[in-house]
Amino acid sequence: MELDGIDGRLLKIIRERIDCCVRIAHHKREHDIPMMQPHRIGIVQDRAARYGEDHGVDPDFLRRLYDLIIGETCRVEDLVMGNTSAR
Template identity: 65%
Template sequence: MTDETIAGSADATLSSRELERLRAELDRVDAELRDRLAERIACCVKIAQVKREYGVPMMQPHRIGIVQERAAGFADRNGIDRDFMRRFYDLIIAETCRVEDLVIGAAGGSE
């Protein structure tokens, strides 16, 4: 082995170890992200149950506006792409509306 190949192999070991460490960190963050997502959906189910019980109208469009505005502000402060953040919450809100519909038992849309 030349000095160069030894150095190269040391580099490869170093980068593998570093990547392994970062991927373990990513897996931990992902587990928490999934837990929060499940918690969010569970919270919306509870909201839907209260709405059903008391006959409160299903959707409050101004709440969606608040959630999206907060998300946009957060994106700006944290260097996250605004469009991605909007699509991220569009997806989550659409799913929670769908789940709320199921809980409330409405066959109609969630406008």
């Protein structure tokens, strides 16, 4: 089914994003860089909202979606970096 294929690609991309964040967390740990980069969160959310505006997808939906995605990647980065405050 077409929708199943799209869902499979979406899940694969989410996994790739998490894998990338794991690599970033290793770099941050090795170079004593704080896990949380608040300015990046705003940049990513704004980019998603602009994409929504440009492509007919509700920008608020995309902001909420990225809230979830960013929350999970922050949790994973905390674990990788050994932070005791892991969510």
